[in-house]
Amino acid sequence: MELKTSYLAKHVRNLQPSGIRKFFDATAGMTGVISLGVGEPDFVTPWNVREAAILSLEDGYTSYTANAGLPALREEIAKYIENYFCVTYSPDSEIIVTVGASEAIDIALRAILDPGDEVLVVEPCFVSYAPLVTLAGGVAVIVQTKRENEFKVTAEELEEAVTDRTKAILICSPNNPTGAMLSKNEMEKVAAVAKDNDLLILSDEIYAELVYDELYTSFAALDDTRERTILVSGFSKDLAMTGWRLGFVCGPEEIIKGMLKIHQYAIMCASTMAQYAGLEGLKSGRKDVKEMRKSYRQRRNFIVQSLNEMGLPCPNPEGAFYTFPCVESTGLSSEEFATKLLQTEKVVVVPGNAFGAGGEGFVRCSYATSMAQLQEAMTRVKRFVDNL
Amino acid sequence: MKLTATEIEIAEILEKDARLTNEDVAKMTNLSIEQTREIIKKLEDQNVIVRYVSLVDWTKIDGHQGVTAMIDVKVTPKRDVGFQNVAERIYRHSEVKSVYLMSGTYDLSVVVEGHSVNEVAHFVTQKLSTIDGVISTTTHFVLKKYKHDGTIYDSNDKDKRIVVSP
Numbered sequence: 001m002e003l004k005t006s007y008l009a010k011h012v013r014n015l016q017p018s019g020i021r022k023f024f025d026a027t028a029g030m031t032g033v034i035s036l037g038v039g040e041p042d043f044v045t046p047w048n049v050r051e052a053a054i055l056s057l058e059d060g061y062t063s064y065t066a067n068a069g070l071p072a073l074r075e076e077i078a079k080y081i082e083n084y085f086c087v088t089y090s091p092d093s094e095i096i097v098t099v100g101a102s103e104a105i106d107i108a109l110r111a112i113l114d115p116g117d118e119v120l121v122v123e124p125c126f127v128s129y130a131p132l133v134t135l136a137g138g139v140a141v142i143v144q145t146k147r148e149n150e151f152k153v154t155a156e157e158l159e160e161a162v163t164d165r166t167k168a169i170l171i172c173s174p175n176n177p178t179g180a181m182l183s184k185n186e187m188e189k190v191a192a193v194a195k196d197n198d199l200l201i202l203s204d205e206i207y208a209e210l211v212y213d214e215l216y217t218s219f220a221a222l223d224d225t226r227e228r229t230i231l232v233s234g235f236s237k238d239l240a241m242t243g244w245r246l247g248f249v250c251g252p253e254e255i256i257k258g259m260l261k262i263h264q265y266a267i268m269c270a271s272t273m274a275q276y277a278g279l280e281g282l283k284s285g286r287k288d289v290k291e292m293r294k295s296y297r298q299r300r301n302f303i304v305q306s307l308n309e310m311g312l313p314c315p316n317p318e319g320a321f322y323t324f325p326c327v328e329s330t331g332l333s334s335e336e337f338a339t340k341l342l343q344t345e346k347v348v349v350v351p352g353n354a355f356g357a358g359g360e361g362f363v364r365c366s367y368a369t370s371m372a373q374l375q376e377a378m379t380r381v382k383r384f385v386d387n388l
Numbered sequence: 389m390k391l392t393a394t395e396i397e398i399a400e401i402l403e404k405d406a407r408l409t410n411e412d413v414a415k416m417t418n419l420s421i422e423q424t425r426e427i428i429k430k431l432e433d434q435n436v437i438v439r440y441v442s443l444v445d446w447t448k449i450d451g452h453q454g455v456t457a458m459i460d461v462k463v464t465p466k467r468d469v470g471f472q473n474v475a476e477r478i479y480r481h482s483e484v485k486s487v488y489l490m491s492g493t494y495d496l497s498v499v500v501e502g503h504s505v506n507e508v509a510h511f512v513t514q515k516l517s518t519i520d521g522v523i524s525t526t527t528h529f530v531l532k533k534y535k536h537d538g539t540i541y542d543s544n545d546k547d548k549r550i551v552v553s554p
Contacts, residue, residue, distance in 0.1 A: 020552050021552075023552045024551060024553075035551045037551060038553055039554050042547065127554040301415055301418045302416045305415040306415065348551055350552060354554075371412075371416075375412065
């Protein structure tokens, strides 16, 4: 029997699929492609971390863990957060191990939003933020950062978007896709807006370890801000563990308690072997992170200079592994640029508008790719731009 | 000798890939090409960068597979010069690729390359063991190189990532 109507909920029907998917499909079957379109490290998870997962399987640790995650892992996370982020969280009541940082953001939004509550989403940003707000019954209010501010959000821009329904600011620094990182001073201004309007700060700090010039500051570490901050991070980027889907969230006890209810019903617990792997990653002192950071820094310097030289202006991103060059000088839109570049030179970049309307005129180039590939990619992009 | 952080970084970069142009190294380190050239020259002049080499996998080439042996050598040290004299007499042979003074049960570790087992055997019996001061030798032939100087041979570590991800 044919169905007359869709069974899909209206808000799901109205949800747009990620613009990135289209480019993924376009590359299918092509050979000789160099991808600068990948949002994950080109390193493989360090061997000691992989081995820890294998050993956990050999030892038969294949059952559920506590909902909030292995107690030992939460303790290591608390230690790590204290050392690196300079904030203290109780492993017993203020930390949840999640299925990637993505889950952490999802359950945070679901925990705090009543229908119609507004969240200020700072764009350009990771593709899932606004859809997750919508799915949680909230309203995503886009705050567009500006190129002249190097895509750093200002207090004024936030203040303008605040209404009496606003509940939280969702922000990611260092940022995907722009690589922009707020200084401590700039963060304090954002925190002041949150304080003045009694808002939560949902802070995606997944790239915290991948900063190259300045010391990293967490929102939760700012004076008088911890109690209104939900700190989201994970193992994907710095330990190159994207496929393991392992993240964590720290926050004030009341909010974490609420989130844990959703987590326990929707997820139960993060994958046990991934948790053992993460535990080893934290215990081994993240010795590989230093080497990765050094390598990313060199590649960043290389790609930023190369792009600027070929007339695609690009500020120096202070963190993450993305550059966000402007392609307006070519007369092409973001999508045209990315499509033509793929067709003629087989280099994948992601159109900036996939990360929000404010990304139009830009493309995201990831430098999480070997130097040899980056060199070849820059040669091809230059040839493409010169021949336009 | 003390080097600056930047000088060390350039040495590390070139150690990984000696074929990078000065221009690329300059970009990677945010220096001018001139500055980069000067640092590289300094590293070369001071013999910090000793030589630029390529890692060639000869086992792929028919007729050039050759054999490598690692030889543990026990030596009687000589007054005033210790092991130096014997080490010198060993490393002057062109088939000797490296010589290390070791802690433990033997003294010198010698790596020798030759075209055949016979050739290496000839070297050990005729040249090496007859050197004054050499007490004994234990020869180990390399059967397969899996990893050499930090590089995995025949690694199938292809990029397994999907081409586009958020």
